[in-house]
Amino acid sequence: DAGITQSPRHKVTETGTPVTLRCHQTENHRYMYWYRQDPGHGLRLIHYSYGVKDTDKGEVSDGYSVSRSKTEDFLLTLESATSSQTSVYFCAISVTGEVHEQFFGPGTRLTVL
């Protein structure tokens, strides 16, 4: 599993509340990614990171922010959760540095009521 953990695994929250999801890796890989998975849309990239404090936007970044203050942790924050952000969120890392070879975490199922 490439040493990736995500927390929490499940969360139910209310509209307007802030939410932070954590991705933790144990092997100091440089590249980390956050995706959301929704029926009919596949996996869509939210944000990614190519090193400590180096992050960039993906295709669905609106309403999300990220931070990476340590190599091993990549945090995804929903500043004010909306029902449209109900989804399954996956963190991924690139072990080899090759973008097409990504290892995914177990996912976080987020429900915004």
Added chain:
Amino acid sequence: QQQVKQSPQSLIVQKGGISIINCAYENTAFDYFPWYQQFPGKGPALLIAIRPDVSEKKEGRFTISFNKSAKQFSLHIMDSQPGDSATYFCAAVNYGGATNKLIFGTGTLLAVQP
């Protein structure tokens, strides 16, 4: 330009049959095409990948066929087994492009019936 279109959305195959999932793309700058497999409740896992200078790549019962002129690629699962029941995603990446990110298809839910 950045889309990868995947079909069918779902597929039912009998045990021992051949499962075929197709993907098409527009961006000719894509230069790597992986397939990911996802079991329920798990994250996707890399299954097999191909470069566009190769027409076919085989790993066990899984084969990618690539047609560069048609801008299409497909996954074939030979002798399909119930354990292959999962969601399959095709993807593409342009390493030389500004994005340098994986673009995923919408997924195919495969059910292999015993």
